[in-house]
Amino acid sequence: MYDVRKIRADFPILAREVNGKPLVYLDNGASAQKPQVVIDAMTRAYSQEYANVHRGLHYLSNLATEHYESTRGVIARFLNAGSEEEIVFTTGTTEGINLVSYAWAAPRLQPGDEIVLSIMEHHANIVPWHFLRERQGVVLKWVEVDANGDLDPQAVLEAIGPKTKLVAVTHMSNVLGTVVDVAAICRGAREKGVPVLVDGSQAAVHMPVDVQAIGCDFYAITGHKLYGPSGSGGIWIARERQAEMRPFLGGGDMIREVTRETITWADPPMKFEAGTPGIVQQIGLGVALDYLMGLGMADVAAHERSLRDYARDRLKGLNWLNVQGNSAGKGAIFSFTMEGAAHAHDISTILDKRGIAVRAGTHCAMPLMEHYGITASCRASFGLYNTVEEVDALVSALELAHDLFA
Numbered sequence: 523m524y525d526v527r528k529i530r531a532d533f534p535i536l537a538r539e540v541n542g543k544p545l546v547y548l549d550n551g552a553s554a555q556k557p558q559v560v561i562d563a564m565t566r567a568y569s570q571e572y573a574n575v576h577r578g579l580h581y582l583s584n585l586a587t588e589h590y591e592s593t594r595g596v597i598a599r600f601l602n603a604g605s606e607e608e609i610v611f612t613t614g615t616t617e618g619i620n621l622v623s624y625a626w627a628a629p630r631l632q633p634g635d636e637i638v639l640s641i642m643e644h645h646a647n648i649v650p651w652h653f654l655r656e657r658q659g660v661v662l663k664w665v666e667v668d669a670n671g672d673l674d675p676q677a678v679l680e681a682i683g684p685k686t687k688l689v690a691v692t693h694m695s696n697v698l699g700t701v702v703d704v705a706a707i708c709r710g711a712r713e714k715g716v717p718v719l720v721d722g723s724q725a726a727v728h729m730p731v732d733v734q735a736i737g738c739d740f741y742a743i744t745g746h747k748l749y750g751p752s753g754s755g756g757i758w759i760a761r762e763r764q765a766e767m768r769p770f771l772g773g774g775d776m777i778r779e780v781t782r783e784t785i786t787w788a789d790p791p792m793k794f795e796a797g798t799p800g801i802v803q804q805i806g807l808g809v810a811l812d813y814l815m816g817l818g819m820a821d822v823a824a825h826e827r828s829l830r831d832y833a834r835d836r837l838k839g840l841n842w843l844n845v846q847g848n849s850a851g852k853g854a855i856f857s858f859t860m861e862g863a864a865h866a867h868d869i870s871t872i873l874d875k876r877g878i879a880v881r882a883g884t885h886c887a888m889p890l891m892e893h894y895g896i897t898a899s900c901r902a903s904f905g906l907y908n909t910v911e912e913v914d915a916l917v918s919a920l921e922l923a924h925d926l927f928a
């Protein structure tokens with residue numbers, strides 16, 4: 523039984539006030555709050571169990587290595603990967619996608635080769651591909667979303683041509699909450715022999731993910747949205763693709779042997795992990811994912827579906843609010859503008875005065891902003907600890923903002 527009151531008690535920050543009001547944290551799409559178990563694990567790691575990993579033979583180094591490495595298995599379970607060797611640690615999705623761009627795509631793609639993207643990608647899944655456009659003449663092909671903000675898998679497959687070498691697509695839009703049928707895209711792309719990279723930054727936070735069932739080649743996640751530490755994360759890379767990749771960063775840990783004349787690489791995943799990593803961050807991420815699996819991702823998803831339905835109904839009642847995207851199966855993420863003069867920044871400032879944290883701006887999705895003909899929006903993004911009372915608080919604060927600006 524999903525008891526949101528009990529769950530809220532796991533997150534100490536939710537008990538605080540902001541501007542004299544109880545905190546209503548609706549900025550989970552940007553970064554989520556941390557449960558006490560994660561904070562405790564990180565404190566313990568620093569205060570009792572800290573040393574550098576992999577290279578030491580002493581007790582603390584072995585202990586830190588054991589805890590750090592155990593997160594690989596936790597991520598593998600969380601994503602239902604076939605093996606923990608398919609998990610490469612990263613500092614987040616941004617690094618994961620840059621890794622694929624640099625280590626897999628750059629050496630393979632020729633001028634005129636194409637990468638298919640949707641218009642609702644986060645900049646983390648756009649800019650690394652623009653680098654390839656600038657540096658080696660790769661062509662970016664954009665697939666539009668429909669009037670509801672849905673991405674038709676068929677439209678993505680139709681964009682694949684003989685020169686397409688990769689499809690890079692989000693599993694859930696960080697602006698619209700749209701959930702993309704990535705399994706359908708992967709099925710069709712596989713028939714055409716084109717690999718698929720899935721940006722799982724948002725989706726993995728809100729629903730069970732099974733990379734084997736999806737059938738993708740790369741699946742990137744970011745720890746700080748998964749109720750874990752900032753600077754933690756991972757990317758699942760299918761073995762077949764790993765075998766095609768050159769290393770990413772050069773340094774300690776990723777080599778087998780270095781001489782004056784030659785270098786040889788360690789086996790994956792170490793081949794893609796150079797230097798001292800975010801040891802304590804990854805330990806914290808393992809604990810966060812265990813916490814999520816303890817709650818049950820299907821139950822988290824069901825709770826957030828009910829919040830979404832309630833919020834959708836309440837926001838529909840505000841006829842001066844324009845909510846971007848209305849996908850039937852979307853997650854509990856609502857981006858909106860207000861009719862009249864109110865800028866997204868002004869709205870968010872008024873909400874903040876009431877203790878309500880939302881995001882305002884372009885949400886690192888400028889091509890999508892352009893698609894909607896807006897320069898900024900406010901975004902309320904819900905997480906596993908939010909309540910219907912917090913939806914009500916959001917709606918009354920929006921009414922207040924509208925009264926002020928109307």
Ligand code: PLP
Nearest residue numbers: 614615616644646696723724744
């Ligand atoms: N992709 C999506 C859909 C996101 O929402 C975000 C974060 O906002 C990212 C990628 C980038 O994640 P990070 O900044 O943690 O690397």
